Structure formats: C-alpha cells, structure tokens
Amino acid sequence: MDYLKLFENIIKKHSFLCVGLDSDIEKIPAFLHTEKDPVFEFNKRIIDATHQYAVAYKPNIAFYECYGVKGWTSLESTVRYIKINYPDLFVIADAKRGDIGNTSKMYAKTFLENLPFDAITVAPYMGEDSITPFLSYNDKWVVLLALTSNKGADDFQYHDEDGIKLFERVLSVSQTWGTINNMMYVVGATRAETLRDIRKIVPDHFLLVPGVGAQGGSLEDVARFGMNDKCGLLVNSSRGIIFADNTENFDKVAGEKAKEIQVEMERHLAERKLI
Helix, strand or coil: CCHHHHHHHHHHHCCCEEEEECCCCCCCCHHHHHCCCHHHHHHHHHHHHHHHHCCEEEEECHHHHCCHHHHHHHHHHHHHHHHHHCCCCEEEEEEEECCCHHHHHHHHHHHHHHCCCCEEEECCCCCHHHHHHHHHCCCCEEEEEEECCCCCHHHHCCCEECCEEHHHHHHHHHCCCCCCCCEEEEECHHHHHHHHHHHHHCCCCCEEECCECCCCECHHHHHHHHCECCECEEEEECHHHHCCCCCCCHHHHHHHHHHHHHHHHHHHHHHCCCC
C-alpha cells in the first residue's frame, strides 16, 4: 500500500484511526478463556466491530511473543484474518526491532515476508545499515521511532547538540534512507505541541501517533499541529477501545468507542477541507 492509497482510505472512511491490538490475555473478558485461542477470538471480535471506523491496526508484538508458539499462532491468525476479510486495512507490526544488517534482514523477513504486515516499527539507534533491510520490500513501510511519549524519552531524545535535538537529527538524517512511500515516524501524542516543529522537518511524511485516549494525548492538538494536506496522520488508540468493556458486549462497546473517535476525526478532516 503506497502513500496515495493510504490517503484514499482515510478519505473514504473519514478516519485516520489506528486500533492498537495490545491484547493482554489477562485483561480480555474471562468468558473467552474457554475458546481454543482466546486472544485471536478477542481480536477477531474487536476487528469485526471496529473495522468500519479504522484504517489501520497495530498488534503490539510483545503481547504475543511472550507466550511462545501459542502467541505467535494468535498473532499470525489475527493478521491473516484482517488481510483476508478487510484487505484495505493497513497493518503495522509494533515490534520495535533494529539491529545490525544481517539480523535486521531476518527481522524484516519475519514480519514483511512470512507474515503479511504492511509495516513494522523500527528503532533507529544503530543507524542506516540497521534500517535498510526493512526498506528492501516493495509496498512495505518502516515506521521509525522519532519522539516517544514515555517519561524516559527525556533521557536521550531531547539531548541538544549545537541547537539540534537528537529526535530532530533522526528525522533529518533518515529522510535520505527512505521516501514518503515507505517511511513514516512515531511521534507520541502526549507531546503534541512538538508536532509543529516536526512538520517543519518532515512536512509530507505520515506520522504514527500513539498516546491518544488512556495515555492522555489530545486528538484536538494532534490534528491541529500534525495534520498536513494529505492528512499525514495515523492516530493510535489501544486500551481506550479494546478494553473499554469487559462483559460479553465488549466488542459492541469497542465499536462505539471507535466510532466516537472517528466522528471527531471526521470533523478535523472537514475543517481542513480534505473531505
């Protein structure tokens, strides 16, 4: 899926919502534990209830690989279910990989070849040769960690040298590695005011913005500071949607929460005259 196709889906659905599938088995409704694959059943029902309001899904790999083969089975079943039933949806492996070339090549093979993900989150700390293997796949994306929303981001990401912060250097240098068609950036919603400066460096790239909802980020601020003339945003919400209810109606409630966000996104798109 290229840049324009992603933008077309946003316009078609009046939404730039990414639903995070941080599917912690300890938090899913208890009645699902009798299923053969409780996590996949949970994900399936969440996806069926929210797909009309979302343009992307983002399974957090940690919640799957911690259970070994069973977890990988749940993950693969989830991704293939999306691709078979809702092929227009963009699916991101939130894996945060990043290592020397040969290792990165194997990580890329895992998520972009053997599993049908459209994109993978990657840490840029080890530089260009750790990123290049992920960019060798046509119609696949690297989502580079630029500015995260956790407290520890202050330890390194805001380090200033000669007036240039580390996250700003990541944004500037990495643009020579990829294009707007295969690279986007993670920018946390809880630091939405920085999006104005980020857009001066990467005006056209898509930004994946986690932290809206349960983490306290403001969709209003993200849209105001981060939206460009092709929207340029995928805003992720996880817990605020998937764990909004713990009863047998959890999927219905998740759909309602997703719709609430989509309606607000529709307003922002309309204000920018994109729809």
